[in-house]
Amino acid sequence: MNITLRVWRQANAQSEGRMVTYQVRDVSEDMSFLEMLDLLNEDLTIKGEEPVAFDHDCREGICGTCGVVINGTAHGRGNSPVATTTCQLHMRSFSDGAVIDVEPWRAGSFPVIKDLVVNRSAFDRIIQAGGYVSVNTGSAPDAHANAVNKRKADRAFDAATCIGCGACVAACPNHSGMLFTAAKITHLAMLPQGQPERGLRIKKMVSAHDEEGFGGCTNIGECAAVCPKEIPLDVIGQLNRDLISSLFSRDGK
Amino acid sequence: MAVTGLLLIAFLLMHMFGNFKMFLGEEAFNHYAGWLKGETPDGGILYPILPAGAFIWVFRSVLVLAVILHIYSAVTLWMRAKAATPSAYKARKALAQTYSARTMRWGGVILAGVLIFHLAQFTVHSALTAGSFGATYAHSPYKMFVGEFQQWWMVVIYAVWMLAVAMHLRHGFWSAFATLGANTSPKAFRVLNACAWAIAILLYIGFIFAPVAVLVGWIH
Numbered sequence: 001m002n003i004t005l006r007v008w009r010q011a012n013a014q015s016e017g018r019m020v021t022y023q024v025r026d027v028s029e030d031m032s033f034l035e036m037l038d039l040l041n042e043d044l045t046i047k048g049e050e051p052v053a054f055d056h057d058c059r060e061g062i063c064g065t066c067g068v069v070i071n072g073t074a075h076g077r078g079n080s081p082v083a084t085t086t087c088q089l090h091m092r093s094f095s096d097g098a099v100i101d102v103e104p105w106r107a108g109s110f111p112v113i114k115d116l117v118v119n120r121s122a123f124d125r126i127i128q129a130g131g132y133v134s135v136n137t138g139s140a141p142d143a144h145a146n147a148v149n150k151r152k153a154d155r156a157f158d159a160a161t162c163i164g165c166g167a168c169v170a171a172c173p174n175h176s177g178m179l180f181t182a183a184k185i186t187h188l189a190m191l192p193q194g195q196p197e198r199g200l201r202i203k204k205m206v207s208a209h210d211e212e213g214f215g216g217c218t219n220i221g222e223c224a225a226v227c228p229k230e231i232p233l234d235v236i237g238q239l240n241r242d243l244i245s246s247l248f249s250r251d252g253k
Numbered sequence: 254m255a256v257t258g259l260l261l262i263a264f265l266l267m268h269m270f271g272n273f274k275m276f277l278g279e280e281a282f283n284h285y286a287g288w289l290k291g292e293t294p295d296g297g298i299l300y301p302i303l304p305a306g307a308f309i310w311v312f313r314s315v316l317v318l319a320v321i322l323h324i325y326s327a328v329t330l331w332m333r334a335k336a337a338t339p340s341a342y343k344a345r346k347a348l349a350q351t352y353s354a355r356t357m358r359w360g361g362v363i364l365a366g367v368l369i370f371h372l373a374q375f376t377v378h379s380a381l382t383a384g385s386f387g388a389t390y391a392h393s394p395y396k397m398f399v400g401e402f403q404q405w406w407m408v409v410i411y412a413v414w415m416l417a418v419a420m421h422l423r424h425g426f427w428s429a430f431a432t433l434g435a436n437t438s439p440k441a442f443r444v445l446n447a448c449a450w451a452i453a454i455l456l457y458i459g460f461i462f463a464p465v466a467v468l469v470g471w472i473h
Contacts, residue, residue: 071344106342
Protein backbone atom coordinates (compact mmCIF):
# COMPACT_ATOMS: atom_id res chain seq x y z
CA MET A 1 0.00 0.00 0.00
CA ASN A 2 1.03 3.60 -0.59
CA ILE A 3 0.34 6.33 1.93
CA THR A 4 0.83 10.05 2.34
CA LEU A 5 2.32 11.17 5.65
CA ARG A 6 2.13 14.66 7.07
CA VAL A 7 4.80 14.67 9.76
CA TRP A 8 5.70 17.35 12.29
CA ARG A 9 9.32 18.37 11.66
CA GLN A 10 11.10 20.50 14.23
CA ALA A 11 14.91 20.73 14.26
CA ASN A 12 15.22 21.37 18.01
CA ALA A 13 13.39 22.71 21.05
CA GLN A 14 14.02 26.33 20.08
CA SER A 15 13.04 26.21 16.43
CA GLU A 16 9.59 26.54 14.91
CA GLY A 17 8.05 23.31 13.70
CA ARG A 18 5.86 22.62 10.69
CA MET A 19 4.04 19.76 9.00
CA VAL A 20 5.96 18.21 6.09
CA THR A 21 4.34 15.89 3.55
CA TYR A 22 6.03 12.64 2.51
CA GLN A 23 4.95 9.85 0.21
CA VAL A 24 5.70 6.36 1.55
CA ARG A 25 5.52 3.58 -1.06
CA ASP A 26 5.28 -0.19 -0.81
CA VAL A 27 4.12 -0.26 2.79
CA SER A 28 3.12 -3.74 3.96
CA GLU A 29 -0.11 -3.90 5.91
CA ASP A 30 1.69 -6.16 8.40
CA MET A 31 4.17 -3.42 9.27
CA SER A 32 3.81 -1.66 12.58
CA PHE A 33 3.45 2.11 12.45
CA LEU A 34 7.06 2.48 13.60
CA GLU A 35 8.32 0.09 10.89
CA MET A 36 6.53 2.28 8.38
CA LEU A 37 8.41 5.27 9.84
CA ASP A 38 11.64 3.22 9.57
CA LEU A 39 10.83 2.72 5.88
CA LEU A 40 10.34 6.47 5.47
CA ASN A 41 13.64 7.15 7.28
CA GLU A 42 15.57 4.68 5.07
CA ASP A 43 14.21 6.52 2.08
CA LEU A 44 15.11 9.92 3.56
CA THR A 45 18.62 8.70 4.45
CA ILE A 46 19.22 7.49 0.89
CA LYS A 47 18.07 10.86 -0.40
CA GLY A 48 20.45 12.56 2.01
CA GLU A 49 17.70 14.19 4.07
CA GLU A 50 17.45 14.25 7.86
CA PRO A 51 15.44 11.23 9.06
CA VAL A 52 12.37 11.80 11.26
CA ALA A 53 13.31 11.48 14.94
CA PHE A 54 10.89 9.41 17.04
CA ASP A 55 11.14 7.63 20.39
CA HIS A 56 10.98 3.84 20.47
CA ASP A 57 12.44 0.96 22.40
CA CYS A 58 10.81 -2.43 23.08
CA ARG A 59 8.38 -2.33 20.15
CA GLU A 60 6.12 -4.77 21.96
CA GLY A 61 3.91 -2.32 23.80
CA ILE A 62 5.33 -2.62 27.29
CA CYS A 63 7.99 0.04 27.73
CA GLY A 64 6.07 3.28 27.15
CA THR A 65 8.84 4.89 25.11
CA CYS A 66 7.04 5.30 21.80
CA GLY A 67 4.05 7.51 21.29
CA VAL A 68 2.90 9.98 18.68
CA VAL A 69 -0.42 11.56 17.85
CA ILE A 70 -1.78 9.90 14.71
CA ASN A 71 -4.71 11.52 12.90
CA GLY A 72 -5.51 13.53 16.01
CA THR A 73 -5.55 10.71 18.55
CA ALA A 74 -2.72 9.58 20.83
CA HIS A 75 -1.14 6.29 19.65
CA GLY A 76 -3.62 6.36 16.75
CA ARG A 77 -6.36 5.03 19.05
CA GLY A 78 -8.95 6.52 16.70
CA ASN A 79 -7.76 4.20 13.92
CA SER A 80 -7.13 1.13 16.05
CA PRO A 81 -9.88 -1.32 16.99
CA VAL A 82 -8.18 -2.00 20.34
CA ALA A 83 -6.19 -0.09 22.96
CA THR A 84 -2.67 0.16 21.59
CA THR A 85 0.75 1.74 21.73
CA THR A 86 2.13 3.27 18.53
CA CYS A 87 4.51 0.32 18.05
CA GLN A 88 1.63 -2.16 18.21
CA LEU A 89 -0.55 -0.23 15.76
CA HIS A 90 -0.35 -1.92 12.38
CA MET A 91 -0.69 -0.44 8.92
CA ARG A 92 -3.68 -2.71 8.24
CA SER A 93 -5.62 -0.24 10.37
CA PHE A 94 -5.24 2.26 7.50
CA SER A 95 -6.49 2.10 3.96
CA ASP A 96 -4.35 2.25 0.84
CA GLY A 97 -3.80 5.83 -0.23
CA ALA A 98 -4.57 7.18 3.25
CA VAL A 99 -3.33 10.58 4.36
CA ILE A 100 -2.00 10.29 7.90
CA ASP A 101 -1.11 13.17 10.23
CA VAL A 102 1.71 12.45 12.67
CA GLU A 103 2.45 14.89 15.48
CA PRO A 104 4.33 14.77 18.79
CA TRP A 105 2.58 14.85 22.20
CA ARG A 106 1.73 18.52 22.64
CA ALA A 107 1.81 19.75 26.24
CA GLY A 108 3.68 22.52 28.01
CA SER A 109 5.18 19.97 30.38
CA PHE A 110 6.41 17.80 27.48
CA PRO A 111 8.64 20.13 25.44
CA VAL A 112 9.56 18.89 21.96
CA ILE A 113 13.22 17.84 21.71
CA LYS A 114 13.18 17.08 18.00
CA ASP A 115 10.48 16.17 15.47
CA LEU A 116 8.28 13.62 17.27
CA VAL A 117 10.47 13.23 20.38
CA VAL A 118 9.31 14.99 23.54
CA ASN A 119 10.90 15.31 26.97
CA ARG A 120 8.80 13.42 29.51
CA SER A 121 11.08 13.95 32.53
CA ALA A 122 8.17 15.72 34.24
CA PHE A 123 6.68 12.25 34.82
CA ASP A 124 9.93 11.07 36.42
CA ARG A 125 9.84 13.99 38.82
CA ILE A 126 6.23 13.18 39.82
CA ILE A 127 7.32 9.61 40.59
CA GLN A 128 10.39 10.86 42.46
CA ALA A 129 8.12 13.02 44.61
CA GLY A 130 6.31 10.03 46.09
CA GLY A 131 5.66 7.16 43.70
CA TYR A 132 7.59 4.62 45.75
CA VAL A 133 7.44 2.66 49.01
CA SER A 134 10.18 2.94 51.59
CA VAL A 135 11.33 -0.51 52.75
CA ASN A 136 13.61 -1.12 55.69
CA THR A 137 16.49 -3.51 55.11
CA GLY A 138 16.62 -6.76 57.08
CA SER A 139 15.41 -10.29 56.60
CA ALA A 140 12.58 -10.82 54.16
CA PRO A 141 9.13 -11.02 55.77
CA ASP A 142 7.33 -14.37 55.68
CA ALA A 143 5.45 -14.97 52.47
CA HIS A 144 1.74 -14.27 52.97
CA ALA A 145 2.48 -12.37 56.19
CA ASN A 146 0.39 -9.57 54.73
CA ALA A 147 -2.86 -10.85 53.30
CA VAL A 148 -4.16 -8.65 50.45
CA ASN A 149 -7.81 -8.49 49.52
CA LYS A 150 -8.20 -10.03 46.04
CA ARG A 151 -10.27 -7.14 44.70
CA LYS A 152 -7.69 -4.62 45.89
CA ALA A 153 -4.82 -6.72 44.56
CA ASP A 154 -6.48 -6.79 41.13
CA ARG A 155 -7.04 -3.05 41.24
CA ALA A 156 -3.41 -2.45 42.22
CA PHE A 157 -2.17 -4.69 39.39
CA ASP A 158 -4.47 -2.99 36.86
CA ALA A 159 -3.25 0.46 37.89
CA ALA A 160 0.37 -0.73 37.93
CA THR A 161 0.18 -1.60 34.23
CA CYS A 162 0.68 2.13 33.46
CA ILE A 163 3.78 2.41 31.28
CA GLY A 164 4.09 6.19 31.64
CA CYS A 165 3.90 6.84 27.89
CA GLY A 166 2.15 10.20 28.34
CA ALA A 167 -0.77 9.55 25.99
CA CYS A 168 -3.16 10.71 28.73
CA VAL A 169 -1.49 14.13 28.84
CA ALA A 170 -1.39 14.33 25.05
CA ALA A 171 -5.11 13.57 24.72
CA CYS A 172 -6.35 15.69 27.63
CA PRO A 173 -7.93 19.01 26.58
CA ASN A 174 -6.37 20.47 29.76
CA HIS A 175 -3.07 18.60 29.29
CA SER A 176 -3.46 17.22 32.79
CA GLY A 177 -1.28 14.37 34.03
CA MET A 178 -3.91 13.13 36.46
CA LEU A 179 -4.45 9.68 34.94
CA PHE A 180 -0.72 8.93 35.19
CA THR A 181 -0.46 10.31 38.74
CA ALA A 182 -3.66 8.57 39.81
CA ALA A 183 -2.53 5.21 38.39
CA LYS A 184 0.54 5.25 40.64
CA ILE A 185 -1.49 6.55 43.61
CA THR A 186 -4.08 3.78 43.17
CA HIS A 187 -1.44 1.09 42.62
CA LEU A 188 0.28 1.86 45.94
CA ALA A 189 -2.88 2.82 47.88
CA MET A 190 -4.37 -0.66 47.34
CA LEU A 191 -1.38 -2.52 48.82
CA PRO A 192 -0.35 -2.89 52.49
CA GLN A 193 3.19 -1.77 51.65
CA GLY A 194 1.83 1.54 50.43
CA GLN A 195 -0.13 2.43 53.56
CA PRO A 196 2.49 4.12 55.82
CA GLU A 197 3.24 6.79 53.22
CA ARG A 198 -0.24 6.96 51.68
CA GLY A 199 -1.27 10.38 53.03
CA LEU A 200 2.11 12.01 52.43
CA ARG A 201 2.52 10.43 48.99
CA ILE A 202 -0.61 11.91 47.52
CA LYS A 203 0.19 15.40 48.77
CA LYS A 204 3.71 15.23 47.37
CA MET A 205 2.73 13.72 44.02
CA VAL A 206 -0.19 16.08 43.36
CA SER A 207 2.02 19.07 44.31
CA ALA A 208 4.76 17.83 41.97
CA HIS A 209 2.17 17.32 39.23
CA ASP A 210 0.94 20.92 39.60
CA GLU A 211 4.45 22.36 39.83
CA GLU A 212 5.35 20.69 36.54
CA GLY A 213 2.70 22.85 34.87
CA PHE A 214 0.20 20.14 33.95
CA GLY A 215 -3.39 21.33 33.70
CA GLY A 216 -6.17 20.40 36.12
CA CYS A 217 -8.51 17.44 35.61
CA THR A 218 -12.07 18.32 34.59
CA ASN A 219 -13.27 14.70 34.25
CA ILE A 220 -13.55 14.75 30.46
CA GLY A 221 -12.35 11.17 29.94
CA GLU A 222 -10.13 11.53 26.86
CA CYS A 223 -7.16 10.14 28.84
CA ALA A 224 -8.74 6.78 29.62
CA ALA A 225 -10.03 6.52 26.04
CA VAL A 226 -6.51 6.56 24.56
CA CYS A 227 -4.63 4.75 27.33
CA PRO A 228 -2.81 1.77 25.77
CA LYS A 229 -3.04 -0.08 29.09
CA GLU A 230 -6.72 0.79 29.60
CA ILE A 231 -6.16 2.48 32.95
CA PRO A 232 -9.74 3.36 33.94
CA LEU A 233 -10.88 6.92 34.67
CA ASP A 234 -11.93 5.81 38.14
CA VAL A 235 -8.31 5.78 39.36
CA ILE A 236 -8.67 9.58 39.33
CA GLY A 237 -11.70 9.11 41.59
CA GLN A 238 -9.45 7.14 43.93
CA LEU A 239 -6.85 9.92 43.82
CA ASN A 240 -9.50 12.54 44.67
CA ARG A 241 -10.82 10.41 47.51
CA ASP A 242 -7.34 9.90 48.95
CA LEU A 243 -6.46 13.57 48.48
CA ILE A 244 -9.54 14.73 50.39
CA SER A 245 -8.90 12.30 53.26
CA SER A 246 -5.20 13.27 53.35
CA LEU A 247 -6.23 16.90 53.92
CA PHE A 248 -7.61 15.79 57.29
CA SER A 249 -4.33 14.08 58.24
CA ARG A 250 -1.23 15.76 59.62
CA ASP A 251 0.99 14.13 56.98
CA GLY A 252 3.36 16.69 55.53
CA LYS A 253 2.30 19.49 57.91
CA MET B 254 -15.72 23.91 41.77
CA ALA B 255 -17.53 20.75 42.89
CA VAL B 256 -18.88 22.00 46.22
CA THR B 257 -20.15 25.34 44.88
CA GLY B 258 -21.60 23.58 41.82
CA LEU B 259 -23.56 21.11 43.95
CA LEU B 260 -24.78 23.98 46.14
CA LEU B 261 -26.08 25.76 43.05
CA ILE B 262 -27.76 22.56 41.79
CA ALA B 263 -29.49 22.23 45.17
CA PHE B 264 -30.70 25.82 44.81
CA LEU B 265 -32.00 25.13 41.29
CA LEU B 266 -34.01 22.15 42.58
CA MET B 267 -35.58 24.37 45.23
CA HIS B 268 -36.23 27.16 42.71
CA MET B 269 -37.90 24.70 40.33
CA PHE B 270 -40.06 23.30 43.12
CA GLY B 271 -41.07 26.85 44.10
CA ASN B 272 -42.09 27.64 40.53
CA PHE B 273 -44.68 24.84 40.69
CA LYS B 274 -46.62 27.11 43.06
CA MET B 275 -47.72 28.87 39.84
CA PHE B 276 -50.19 26.00 39.39
CA LEU B 277 -51.81 26.72 42.78
CA GLY B 278 -53.00 30.16 41.77
CA GLU B 279 -52.06 33.79 42.30
CA GLU B 280 -52.60 33.91 46.04
CA ALA B 281 -50.47 30.84 46.79
CA PHE B 282 -47.62 31.97 44.51
CA ASN B 283 -47.56 35.53 45.80
CA HIS B 284 -47.71 34.35 49.40
CA TYR B 285 -44.74 32.05 48.73
CA ALA B 286 -42.79 34.86 47.02
CA GLY B 287 -43.53 37.20 49.92
CA TRP B 288 -42.68 34.56 52.53
CA LEU B 289 -39.23 34.06 50.97
CA LYS B 290 -38.57 37.77 51.41
CA GLY B 291 -40.07 37.96 54.91
CA GLU B 292 -42.99 40.13 53.75
CA THR B 293 -45.75 37.87 55.13
CA PRO B 294 -47.40 38.58 58.54
CA ASP B 295 -45.51 35.60 60.11
CA GLY B 296 -42.20 37.34 59.39
CA GLY B 297 -40.98 34.76 56.88
CA ILE B 298 -38.10 32.29 57.24
CA LEU B 299 -36.22 32.12 60.56
CA TYR B 300 -38.29 34.92 62.12
CA PRO B 301 -37.91 35.85 64.96
CA ILE B 302 -34.35 34.44 65.14
CA LEU B 303 -33.52 36.87 62.36
CA PRO B 304 -35.40 40.13 61.68
CA ALA B 305 -38.15 39.83 59.08
CA GLY B 306 -36.63 40.03 55.61
CA ALA B 307 -33.08 39.26 56.78
CA PHE B 308 -32.95 35.63 55.74
CA ILE B 309 -33.31 36.36 52.03
CA TRP B 310 -30.13 38.44 52.16
CA VAL B 311 -28.20 35.71 53.96
CA PHE B 312 -29.47 33.29 51.34
CA ARG B 313 -28.57 35.61 48.45
CA SER B 314 -25.11 36.24 49.92
CA VAL B 315 -24.41 32.50 50.05
CA LEU B 316 -25.56 32.08 46.43
CA VAL B 317 -23.52 35.03 45.16
CA LEU B 318 -20.47 33.75 47.05
CA ALA B 319 -21.01 30.27 45.54
CA VAL B 320 -21.25 31.75 42.03
CA ILE B 321 -18.12 33.87 42.56
CA LEU B 322 -16.09 30.95 43.93
CA HIS B 323 -17.41 28.71 41.13
CA ILE B 324 -16.29 31.24 38.49
CA TYR B 325 -12.97 31.77 40.28
CA SER B 326 -12.25 28.00 40.25
CA ALA B 327 -13.28 27.74 36.61
CA VAL B 328 -11.06 30.64 35.55
CA THR B 329 -8.13 29.17 37.49
CA LEU B 330 -8.56 25.80 35.74
CA TRP B 331 -8.98 27.53 32.39
CA MET B 332 -5.77 29.53 32.87
CA ARG B 333 -3.86 26.41 33.94
CA ALA B 334 -5.10 24.56 30.87
CA LYS B 335 -4.06 27.45 28.64
CA ALA B 336 -0.62 27.57 30.25
CA ALA B 337 -0.25 23.80 29.72
CA THR B 338 -1.09 24.09 26.01
CA PRO B 339 1.88 25.51 24.09
CA SER B 340 0.47 24.88 20.61
CA ALA B 341 -2.64 23.27 19.21
CA TYR B 342 -2.71 19.99 17.31
CA LYS B 343 -3.00 20.34 13.53
CA ALA B 344 -5.41 17.43 13.56
CA ARG B 345 -7.42 16.51 16.61
CA LYS B 346 -10.15 13.96 17.12
CA ALA B 347 -12.13 13.55 20.33
CA LEU B 348 -12.88 9.97 21.39
CA ALA B 349 -14.64 10.30 24.71
CA GLN B 350 -15.68 13.86 25.45
CA THR B 351 -19.33 14.76 25.33
CA TYR B 352 -20.69 18.02 23.91
CA SER B 353 -21.62 19.01 27.46
CA ALA B 354 -18.08 18.44 28.73
CA ARG B 355 -16.54 20.35 25.82
CA THR B 356 -18.79 23.38 26.32
CA MET B 357 -18.41 23.74 30.10
CA ARG B 358 -16.26 26.87 29.86
CA TRP B 359 -17.81 28.98 27.11
CA GLY B 360 -21.18 27.51 28.05
CA GLY B 361 -20.60 28.74 31.60
CA VAL B 362 -19.84 32.23 30.34
CA ILE B 363 -23.09 32.27 28.33
CA LEU B 364 -25.03 30.93 31.33
CA ALA B 365 -23.67 33.70 33.53
CA GLY B 366 -24.61 36.32 30.93
CA VAL B 367 -28.22 35.14 30.69
CA LEU B 368 -28.32 34.83 34.48
CA ILE B 369 -27.65 38.57 34.75
CA PHE B 370 -30.61 39.22 32.40
CA HIS B 371 -32.78 36.78 34.39
CA LEU B 372 -32.03 38.58 37.66
CA ALA B 373 -32.55 42.00 36.07
CA GLN B 374 -35.89 40.77 34.76
CA PHE B 375 -37.47 38.89 37.66
CA THR B 376 -35.55 40.03 40.76
CA VAL B 377 -34.61 43.66 40.13
CA HIS B 378 -37.54 44.18 37.69
CA SER B 379 -35.44 46.52 35.55
CA ALA B 380 -35.52 44.38 32.40
CA LEU B 381 -39.20 43.40 32.23
CA THR B 382 -40.20 43.22 28.58
CA ALA B 383 -44.02 43.16 28.69
CA GLY B 384 -44.89 45.55 31.47
CA SER B 385 -43.66 47.19 34.66
CA PHE B 386 -43.75 45.56 38.10
CA GLY B 387 -45.48 48.47 39.82
CA ALA B 388 -48.00 49.55 37.18
CA THR B 389 -48.93 46.72 34.79
CA TYR B 390 -48.31 43.85 37.20
CA ALA B 391 -49.62 45.66 40.34
CA HIS B 392 -46.70 44.33 42.44
CA SER B 393 -47.85 40.75 41.84
CA PRO B 394 -45.03 38.26 41.07
CA TYR B 395 -47.72 35.93 39.69
CA LYS B 396 -48.96 38.54 37.19
CA MET B 397 -45.34 39.31 36.28
CA PHE B 398 -44.64 35.61 35.59
CA VAL B 399 -47.74 35.32 33.42
CA GLY B 400 -47.17 38.63 31.62
CA GLU B 401 -43.56 37.88 30.72
CA PHE B 402 -44.15 34.31 29.54
CA GLN B 403 -47.19 35.17 27.46
CA GLN B 404 -44.58 36.37 24.94
CA TRP B 405 -43.67 33.28 22.92
CA TRP B 406 -40.13 34.46 22.24
CA MET B 407 -39.46 34.83 25.96
CA VAL B 408 -40.41 31.16 26.42
CA VAL B 409 -38.05 30.29 23.56
CA ILE B 410 -35.18 32.23 25.18
CA TYR B 411 -35.73 30.43 28.49
CA ALA B 412 -36.14 27.05 26.76
CA VAL B 413 -32.74 27.51 25.09
CA TRP B 414 -31.14 28.88 28.24
CA MET B 415 -32.43 25.96 30.31
CA LEU B 416 -31.08 23.56 27.71
CA ALA B 417 -27.65 25.13 28.25
CA VAL B 418 -28.16 24.88 32.02
CA ALA B 419 -29.21 21.22 31.76
CA MET B 420 -26.15 20.38 29.63
CA HIS B 421 -23.85 22.21 32.04
CA LEU B 422 -25.35 20.19 34.90
CA ARG B 423 -25.17 16.87 33.07
CA HIS B 424 -21.38 17.05 33.03
CA GLY B 425 -21.16 19.17 36.17
CA PHE B 426 -23.13 16.83 38.43
CA TRP B 427 -21.12 13.71 37.63
CA SER B 428 -17.87 15.66 37.51
CA ALA B 429 -18.52 17.18 40.93
CA PHE B 430 -18.99 13.75 42.47
CA ALA B 431 -15.90 12.46 40.67
CA THR B 432 -13.90 15.35 42.13
CA LEU B 433 -15.25 14.56 45.59
CA GLY B 434 -14.02 10.98 45.21
CA ALA B 435 -17.26 9.13 44.50
CA ASN B 436 -16.19 7.71 41.12
CA THR B 437 -14.10 4.71 42.12
CA SER B 438 -15.49 1.96 39.89
CA PRO B 439 -17.13 1.55 36.47
CA LYS B 440 -20.41 0.95 38.29
CA ALA B 441 -20.05 4.20 40.22
CA PHE B 442 -19.47 5.97 36.90
CA ARG B 443 -22.69 4.53 35.45
CA VAL B 444 -24.70 5.43 38.55
CA LEU B 445 -23.32 8.98 38.73
CA ASN B 446 -23.88 9.56 35.04
CA ALA B 447 -27.45 8.21 35.26
CA CYS B 448 -28.13 10.54 38.20
CA ALA B 449 -26.64 13.45 36.25
CA TRP B 450 -28.97 12.74 33.32
CA ALA B 451 -31.95 12.39 35.68
CA ILE B 452 -31.21 15.72 37.43
CA ALA B 453 -30.65 17.50 34.11
CA ILE B 454 -33.88 16.20 32.56
CA LEU B 455 -35.88 16.81 35.76
CA LEU B 456 -34.66 20.40 36.00
CA TYR B 457 -35.29 21.06 32.32
CA ILE B 458 -38.85 19.77 32.35
CA GLY B 459 -39.53 21.23 35.80
CA PHE B 460 -38.40 24.72 34.85
CA ILE B 461 -39.96 24.87 31.40
CA PHE B 462 -43.31 23.45 32.59
CA ALA B 463 -44.80 26.64 34.08
CA PRO B 464 -43.70 29.02 31.26
CA VAL B 465 -45.17 26.62 28.67
CA ALA B 466 -48.35 26.35 30.74
CA VAL B 467 -48.58 30.17 30.61
CA LEU B 468 -47.95 30.20 26.88
CA VAL B 469 -50.71 27.68 26.10
CA GLY B 470 -53.10 29.50 28.43
CA TRP B 471 -53.33 26.87 31.16
CA ILE B 472 -52.08 29.44 33.66
CA HIS B 473 -53.47 32.92 33.05
